[in-house]
Amino acid sequence: MASKVIVHIDLNxxxxxxxxxxxxxxxxxxxxxxxxGRGGIVSTCSYAARKxxxxxxxxxxxxxxxxxxxxxxxxxxxxxSMMSKRFFSFIGxxxxxxxxxxxxxxxxxxxxxxxxxxxxxxxxxxxxDDLFRETGLKCSIGxxxxxxxxxxxxxxxxxxxLTIIHKRDIPNMIFPLKIESMFGVGKKTxxxxxxxxxxxxxxxxxxxxxEDPDVKNILGKMxxxxxxxxxxxxxxxxxxxxxxxxxxxxxxxxxxxSDNPSVIKKFFLDLAKEVSExxxxxxxxxxxxxxxxxxxxxxxxxxSVTLDNPTNDKNVIFEQAWxxxxxxxKGVMLRLVGVTLQNLIDPKEMAVQMSLFDYxxxxxxxxxxxxxxxxxRSLKKPLLKRASxxxxxxxx
DNA sequence: TCTGGGGTCCTAGGACCC
DNA sequence: TCTGGGGTCCTAGGACCC
Numbered sequence: 263m264a265s266k267v268i269v270h271i272d273l274n275x276x277x278x279x280x281x282x283x284x285x286x287x288x289x290x291x292x293x294x295x296x297x298x299g300r301g302g303i304v305s306t307c308s309y310a311a312r313k314x315x316x317x318x319x320x321x322x323x324x325x326x327x328x329x330x331x332x333x334x335x336x337x338x339x340x341x342x343s344m345m346s347k348r349f350f351s352f353i354g355x356x357x358x359x360x361x362x363x364x365x366x367x368x369x370x371x372x373x374x375x376x377x378x379x380x381x382x383x384x385x386x387x388x389x390x391d392d393l394f395r396e397t398g399l400k401c402s403i404g405x406x407x408x409x410x411x412x413x414x415x416x417x418x419x420x421x422x423x424l425t426i427i428h429k430r431d432i433p434n435m436i437f438p439l440k441i442e443s444m445f446g447v448g449k450k451t452x453x454x455x456x457x458x459x460x461x462x463x464x465x466x467x468x469x470x471x472x473e474d475p476d477v478k479n480i481l482g483k484m485x486x487x488x489x490x491x492x493x494x495x496x497x498x499x500x501x502x503x504x505x506x507x508x509x510x511x512x513x514x515x516x517x518x519x520s521d522n523p524s525v526i527k528k529f530f531l532d533l534a535k536e537v538s539e540x541x542x543x544x545x546x547x548x549x550x551x552x553x554x555x556x557x558x559x560x561x562x563x564x565x566s567v568t569l570d571n572p573t574n575d576k577n578v579i580f581e582q583a584w585x586x587x588x589x590x591x592k593g594v595m596l597r598l599v600g601v602t603l604q605n606l607i608d609p610k611e612m613a614v615q616m617s618l619f620d621y622x623x624x625x626x627x628x629x630x631x632x633x634x635x636x637x638x639r640s641l642k643k644p645l646l647k648r649a650s651x652x653x654x655x656x657x658x
Numbered sequence: 659t660c661t662g663g664g665g666t667c668c669t670a671g672g673a674c675c676c
Numbered sequence: 677t678c679t680g681g682g683g684t685c686c687t688a689g690g691a692c693c694c
Binding site: 296297300301302303305319320321322323324364482483484507508509510511512513514515560598600602 | 677678679680681682683684685686687
């Protein structure tokens with residue numbers, strides 16, 4: 263079967279570009295978007311700021327040291343989300359097969375769109391120019407035959423890059439890249455790989471086909487995934503389904519370190535309220551409530567509890583979170599607390615469960631607690647199982 | 659009366675991505 | 677004045693069931 267044309271489109275410096283669109287006088291200036299308070303970091307910065315060494319995830323105070331004239335703006339999610347919708351609706355005019363990878367990037371299947379196109383380079387250049395003219399947004403485009411290769415391609419040139427990678431180009435274009443630029447190899451794994459002599463993606467591939475035990479051990483299950491990716495056999499399935507959240511959480515770095523339960527309690531109340539509101543907005547209930555705490559040494563701990571009945575009620579979420587906290591808190595100074603609702607389910611599915619439940623309990627006039635528990639168990643199982651099957655499919 | 663084996667769920671921790 | 681906050685997925689051990 264002929265290869266598909268898989269495209270990755272990445273909006274360049276998206277938050278910063280949005281601010282320039284709002285206020286054109288910012289154009290060409292060093293701009294960083296992010297929080298300026300305690301622990302604030304750079305979320306995104308303009309290309310002008312990058313020239314000074316400012317980069318994403320950098321502490322804001324450090325960014326200011328590098329670039330004293332840096333203009334710092336708070337995050338305006340509402341505006342960015344509006345611009346993101348305009349981006350996706352623009353891409354939707356070319357193909358219906360679009361997978362939102364995040365607010366500012368997507369994968370799209372252009373196989374059909376390109377069926378009568380003689381000159382794909384001009385075609386994508388025009389798409390890029392049209393997007394810029396219509397929305398003001400700049401993008402880099404990667405074109406290939408799998409999602410992995412398209413993603414790597416879009417990273418080659420920013421801003422307004424267009425890079426095509428054929429399967430035959432992998433040794434030329436991908437292998438010379440540094441190991442840390444490989445998608446899926448992050449800041450924990452790349453030093454480990456370097457420690458066993460892997461400097462480039464090509465080194466990694468050589469060691470993979472040699473079945474090097476060190477590399478096998480470091481990569482775990484990723485060993486097989488990365489091998490496929492580097493042989494051009496990665497996934498080319500663009501998943502068009504609307505994003506369906508699997509967890510909804512909220513966390514916050516405290517304005518000051520604290521070991522005072524009555525102070526911390528207030529934050530848990532706010533977090534539970536926020537998680538509850540967002541779950542209701544997304545129309546989700548969750549079986550599992552998880553808390554996360556991070557101590558002043560940056561060590562994180564998760565604790566969670568799974569309930570018999572799913573909830574998005576702020577009081578239930580708070581009570582469970584607060585119980586988890588009290589059961590596990592050792593009195594150390596904390597810097598961050600968070601609450602997450604997991605094992606999500608649609609209330610619609612819940613309604614199906616409930617009607618089955620009613621039916622079952624009428625069947626058995628003397629429905630005892632044991633029977634109720636059994637029913638809950640048997641109903642819950644397939645729903646949770648379904649989630650894990652979806653997971654498996656997603657990886658295949 | 660030396661204790662299998664397969665499967666699922668729950669939990670905790672960790673890696674990665676934007 | 678070190679190091680955000682939103683997520684997803686993977687691993688691994690124990691409980692429990694058949």
